[in-house]
Amino acid sequence: AVWAVHRSHHRASPRLTMFATVWLVILLYHSPASTFVIQDSYRITQSTQTSASARRSVDCVEGPFEAKLLTEYWGRQPLLIRNAFDPTEILNEPTVIFELACYDGDNDAEMNTGQSARIIQFSPDILDSYSLELGPFQREYIDQLGKNGLKWSLLVNDVDRYMPEVSDWMDKEFRFLPRWRRDDAQISVASKGGGIGPHVDNYDVFLVQSRGKRSWLVGNDKLTAAAERMALVPDISVSILKGDYDYSELLLEPGDVLYLPPRVVHWGTSLSDDCMTISVGSRAPSAAELVARVAETMIDSVAAPVTMRYADENLLKENTTKGASLNKEVKDSMRNLVLRAVNDVLDDEVVFDELVGRLVTEPKRLPYDALHPWDDVDDDEYYEAFEETLDAVLDRVLDGKGTLYRAEGIPFATSRVIRRDGGNIDRLYACGELFEIQDDEKAASVFERIEQGHALNEKNISGLTPGLREILDKLVAEGFLDASDDSDEER
Numbered sequence: 001a002v003w004a005v006h007r008s009h010h011r012a013s014p015r016l017t018m019f020a021t022v023w024l025v026i027l028l029y030h031s032p033a034s035t036f037v038i039q040d041s042y043r044i045t046q047s048t049q050t051s052a053s054a055r056r057s058v059d060c061v062e063g064p065f066e067a068k069l070l071t072e073y074w075g076r077q078p079l080l081i082r083n084a085f086d087p088t089e090i091l092n093e094p095t096v097i098f099e100l101a102c103y104d105g106d107n108d109a110e111m112n113t114g115q116s117a118r119i120i121q122f123s124p125d126i127l128d129s130y131s132l133e134l135g136p137f138q139r140e141y142i143d144q145l146g147k148n149g150l151k152w153s154l155l156v157n158d159v160d161r162y163m164p165e166v167s168d169w170m171d172k173e174f175r176f177l178p179r180w181r182r183d184d185a186q187i188s189v190a191s192k193g194g195g196i197g198p199h200v201d202n203y204d205v206f207l208v209q210s211r212g213k214r215s216w217l218v219g220n221d222k223l224t225a226a227a228e229r230m231a232l233v234p235d236i237s238v239s240i241l242k243g244d245y246d247y248s249e250l251l252l253e254p255g256d257v258l259y260l261p262p263r264v265v266h267w268g269t270s271l272s273d274d275c276m277t278i279s280v281g282s283r284a285p286s287a288a289e290l291v292a293r294v295a296e297t298m299i300d301s302v303a304a305p306v307t308m309r310y311a312d313e314n315l316l317k318e319n320t321t322k323g324a325s326l327n328k329e330v331k332d333s334m335r336n337l338v339l340r341a342v343n344d345v346l347d348d349e350v351v352f353d354e355l356v357g358r359l360v361t362e363p364k365r366l367p368y369d370a371l372h373p374w375d376d377v378d379d380d381e382y383y384e385a386f387e388e389t390l391d392a393v394l395d396r397v398l399d400g401k402g403t404l405y406r407a408e409g410i411p412f413a414t415s416r417v418i419r420r421d422g423g424n425i426d427r428l429y430a431c432g433e434l435f436e437i438q439d440d441e442k443a444a445s446v447f448e449r450i451e452q453g454h455a456l457n458e459k460n461i462s463g464l465t466p467g468l469r470e471i472l473d474k475l476v477a478e479g480f481l482d483a484s485d486d487s488d489e490e491r
Contacts (some may be wrong), residue, residue: 036080056216058248058258065257067176077202078218079259085173085208087254091159091166092211094189094274100156104136112136116157116365119236119268120196121150130197132237146191153190153270157365159278160185160371160407169432169451174206174280179362179451180429183281190214190270190277198267200228204282205260207268209252214273216258217247219265230264241265243257252277283411285359294345305344311332347370350425353417354434361411362432393476393483394469403484404456409478412451416444428471430480436470443468450481 022334035198058078063219065084073079101117114136123129125480135156143484145152147278160167166185174182183203187210188196200223207216223231223241230244245265252258260266262284298306310333346352394400406412413429419438427436437443446468454460456472465471 015349016139023432026424027077046263056252060148062255063255064324065173070259073259073261075261077261078248078264080252081257081259081432083255083456084257085255087210089211090169090208090278091163092254092276093186094276095164097154097159097187097189097276098139098142099312100162101137101142101154102139107166111162113156113162116159116162117154119145119152119154120146121152122197123149124151124193125199127232127239127240127242130233130236130238130240150481151191151193151195152187152385153194155186155188155196157186158184158409159187164408167408167453170280175452177282178413179203179453181282181366182411183283184409188277188279192270192273193266193273195269197238198245198265199241200211200265201260201261201281202286203262204286206280207252207258207260208278209254209256209258210276210278211254212270212272214252214275214277215269215271216250216252217265217267217269218250218258218260220246220248220263222261222263223265224263232404282362283364285356289359290356291357294342297345297355303344305340308341310337310339319390350417350419353415357429358432358434361413361429363411374393378456390473392479394461394464394472396485397483398462400458400463401485402457403483404461404476404481406450406453407480407482412480414444414447415449430475433478435474437465437467437471440465440468443471446472447472450475452490456481 058080058082059073060082062082063084069081070079103111104115105114115134117135117137119135119137119142120132121131121133129150131156142154145154160182162169170182198217200425228241233240233242246263248269250258251271272393301307304433312330312333345355368450393402393404397404410431411429415429417425417427419425423439425436425438426440426447427434428447429435442461442463442465446456447459449456462474472481476483
């Protein structure tokens with residue numbers, strides 16, 4: 001095997017031999033750390049030496065999956081959770097993923113799920129052979145994958161957007177993450193030996209094995225963005241790392257979960273055909289993204305600190321013909337100019353809250369047809385149930401004859417901002433849009449129910465103010481809330 005476990009060659013007593021036998025059984029599930037080397041030729045080899053830092057291994061706990069297992073690991077170090085989920089209760093049919101990868105939408109009201117698909121192929125043990133193709137695909141093409149000797153993986157993003165049952169599962173199992181911190185459910189199907197190569201992610205991720213077996217090489221250390229850039233294999237369409245890394249090797253079976261914090265090198269390889277892995281990623285804005293939004297906000301601002309320009313009142317009083325013209329005093333003045341303008345945005349809670357809320361809920365890959373605005377729904381029974389008018393939707397819900405629920409796969413966030421006069425502004429963000437209302441006692445609870453994926457019915461939205469009702473009408477109209485005529489529906 002390419003990824004053999006190093007063993008010492010010292011003679012051992014019978015007692016030690018028995019111990020070693022037991023230990024080798026354990027290794028099948030949780031291998032010790034070793035070192036893999038990706039040479040300049042981009043062929044994979046294994047080091048004959050194991051460094052001191054490679055002696056560490058990934059901690060392993062027994063399920064079921066729950067947030068408290070991650071308390072000491074979140075954002076810090078990997079964790080393997082055995083039997084986290086019942087594999088019969090999570091999506092484990094490759095055919096479903098194949099169908100999503102091939103579907104391009106029959107009409108304007110259908111989601112083009114195939115545009116969220118991609119296929120990665122490569123020649124075994126040659127890293128610069130990785131190639132990327134984007135969907136949608138033909139089913140005949142998927143069926144012939146591997147016949148050319150290449151290993152392959154098919155990946156579909158935003159499956160929780162396309163499949164309500166996956167969205168419900170994520171809402172249930174990952175409720176400990178704020179909705180804006182949770183990204184999508186990416187599901188991969190791979191042939192034996194398939195994978196997407198050694199790489200790092202910028203976010204926390206849960207790798208849920210739903211079908212077959214997969215081997216994971218998990219790096220012992222985090223890789224900086226600068227180190228990643230230096231280690232990328234050049235001139236290929238997939239971000240693949242070359243280099244020398246200490247790793248732990250893990251075997252995941254259906255129901256197991258591997259949690260990885262950001263920037264940990266990892267490499268998954270399918271050990272069986274039709275291997276399926278559900279990747280539940282998270283979202284986290286970078287400092288660069290936040291700074292860029294601050295700059296965008298400043299461009300449209302007319303606040304005095306932002307519109308102020310560099311000035312040098314003492315220019316003509318000083319001798320500027322000697323020495324560097326861009327001297328320390330000039331640069332210090334410009335530096336202070338920038339700091340005053342930036343702080344004006346950062347210190348304004350109303351402005352900064354909007355900046356952050358829009359950023360963290362902007363869709364990363366949401367296709368143009370992912371939302372179903374009220375006027376675009378192609379469902380006669382749906383319209384008939386709600387009398388074919390938008391105004392009738394809330395009336396029916398308030399009469400106990402219907403339910404509103406959050407559209408699947410949509411990022412939401414809520415916040416409350418205190419105005420300078422002491423009043424409240426309650427805000428709901430959805431896909432980068434802002435819905436807000438001032439001094440409304442019911443708004444916070446309604447917005448939180450939407451964010452958390454709970455149903456809205458007559459029990460929790462009775463007594464709406466006109467302003468809050470208008471916001472709910474807009475959410476339905478734009479497709480952020482869907483209506484159901486089942487008054488007992490609770491999500």
